[in-house]
Amino acid sequence: MGIDAGFDMVPRLSTGATDRHNWDTFIRIIKDMYKDDTQVEIKPNYIEFNAGEHPMLPFEGHKFLRFSSKISGSCANVEIYIDTVRRVAEVHFGSRVKYWNEIADPCGVYDWKLVHESFRSYEQRDEPEPIASIAQLITGTDPIQNIGIPLFEIAKIPGKGRGLIARLNIAKGTRILCEKPFFTVASMSPNVLEPIIAKRLRAISKDAQRQFLSLHNNYPGKHPFSGIFKTNALPCGPDSPVGGVYPTICLINHSCIPNSHNNWNDDTDHETIHANRLIKAGEEITIAYNQEGDTATRRAWLTNTFGFDCNCPACSRSxxxxxxxxxxxxxxxxxxxxxxxxxxxxxxxxxxxxxxxxxxxxxxxxxxxxxxxxxxxxxxxxxxxxxxxxxxxxxxxxxxxxxxxxxxxxxxxxxxx
Ligand SMILES: [Zn+2]
CATH class of the missing domain: 1.25.40 (Serine Threonine Protein Phosphatase 5, Tetratricopeptide repeat)
Known part of the structure; x- marks a missing residue:
């Protein structure tokens, strides 16, 4: 015996970028909170609270309908879990979190049949779309990052080679990518740089070597490695003489009015890309290689340094x-x-x-x-x-x-x- 209590997510979360982002953050916080609690178990696809009727939180937020258990009788110790998880959920999802208990509201919002179906769906992750292999290129260590559909796909962009295209609407502030460089090295003359990069390349996997060599080179000739480096490297922080080359980030094309920005994190040696504004599905993801100067100066610099004529919305103005x-x-x-x-x-x-x-x-x-x-x-x-x-x-x-x-x-x- 006992009474049921818990909360429902109403309306349920979508697979859209904002809901996914909020759910991922919520899950990360819950994992951090309970990392030393032996009653809270991280399963491959969900978190299970081994108390009461074992309420669960899936890693895929769109599957979640209810977090609940009987909270009295032999299940009394689960009440604190429900209360805490509900409070954290409310911070992220506000009034979508509907608390209920059997005395005040006997059935919650969703029918139990639907709720049990949702529990069963936790066991199996949704089939990733074919493009999911792109996510595997991302070297983040948090498994949550690679859950679900990637936010972008790599595609051929007319006149620009490869680029990144948003697959979903990406909300302002979303972290689109977080990637470690193949290596970092200080910029110097090609003949000095060439053997240094060759040594760095020998230290990385064959796969990573192939990815590096597949990057565009605007300076073909007797120093191919330095050419690829010069074409693709991003400085590790503003004005840093050290640059990094990345498997995916180096495919992001330039715009003088970029919809994203890149940032180097010195503590973790990662480069991250965040959305500056809402990026609509189908839109190209862009960053600014350089946003200084008037149009002619910028375009000349881009042509000399990267070998392309900028035709971004800013440069295409009347x-x-x-x-x-x-x-x-x-x-x-x-x-x-x-x-x-x-x-x-x-x-x-x-x-x-x-x-x-x-x-x-x-x-x-x-x-x-x-x-x-x-x-x-x-x-x-x-x-x-x-x-x-x-x-x-x-x-x-x-x-x-x-x-x-x-x-x-x-x-x-x-x-x-
Ligand atoms: Zn431009």
């Missing part, structure tokens, strides 16, 4: 729109330089704050609201200005805004930035 954009980018550069002037920040804080304000406005206009990382930097600069002048209250406000921008582009999993 002549009059390009003039406006160039003037805006020039002004942004001037504002950025002025804000970075420490002496001015100390002597003319009001002007520095005004510059931060104008820079934020221009960033929003130029990048169509997608410059979250650059905006976070501007908020940080504003924070620096006011904290220098002892304005703690306003500093806190800017700090929160900076955090908000950063949070928007942080994902979950093994290599959180």
């Amino acid at each position: 002549a009059s729109e390009i003039r406006v954009s160039d003037a805006r980018r020039l002004r942004m550069k001037k504002l950025d330089d002025d804000i970075g002037n420490g002496d001015r920040m100390v002597r003319r804080p009001k002007d520095s704050l005004k510059d931060c304000h104008e820079l934020l406005k221009l960033l929003k206009e130029e990048y169509d609201g997608c410059a979250v990382v650059l905006e976070a930097r501007a908020y940080y600069d504003a924070f620096q200005v006011v904290i220098t002048h002892g304005d703690q209250a306003r500093a806190t406000g800017f700090e929160e805004l900076e955090d908000e921008e950063n949070d928007d582009t942080k994902g979950t999993g093994c290599c959180e930035l």
Whole structure:
């Protein structure tokens, strides 16, 4: 005997990127919370709480309908699990989490037949789509990362070679990819670099060697390894002389108004890609190899360095729109330089704050609201200005805004930035 209690997910989660992202985060937190609890068992496809009627949480969130058990009689110790898991679920899914107990509401929301069907579905993962092999290229260590349908596929893009195409709508802030480089090495002249890369290549698997050699080379000739490195390497952090080459990230093409941004994590030696905005299914995933300068400067640099003519939405604007954009980018550069002037920040804080304000406005206009990382930097600069002048209250406000921008582009999993 005893009474049933638990919670239902209403409506049930979809297989869409946002629900998957939230569920993955939720599962990760639950796993962390109970990692030392011997009653909580991590099965291949779900978490089982070995108390009461053994409630379970599947790794595939769209299968989840109910977490419940009898909570009295011989099952009394499960009540705390239900209460805690419900509270964590509410943080992630809000009012979709419907708590019920047999006394107040005898049947929950879903029919038991449907609930038992959902439990049975936990045993078997959904068949991955053929493209799932792409996910295996990702070297994240958290198994949750590789669950379900990958967010993108590798496809031929006219005029650009290979690229990444979103398979689903990808919500702003989603971590699209997290990847370790084949190796990292400092940039230097090709004849010095060539034997160094050859040695690094000998240290990686045959499969990884093949992947490296399949990458595009804009500098064919007597230094093929350095050519591939120069064409594909991303700096390990802003202005770092050290670069990394990646199996998948190196396939992401450039846009001067990118929908994603890349970030190097020094602690975990990973590069991550996060969505700057909603990326619609079918849209190409892009990052900026360089977003400095006016249109002509950018395009010349891209042609010289990477060997392609940029025809991104920014570079394809009409002549009059390009003039406006160039003037805006020039002004942004001037504002950025002025804000970075420490002496001015100390002597003319009001002007520095005004510059931060104008820079934020221009960033929003130029990048169509997608410059979250650059905006976070501007908020940080504003924070620096006011904290220098002892304005703690306003500093806190800017700090929160900076955090908000950063949070928007942080994902979950093994290599959180
Ligand atoms: Zn462009």
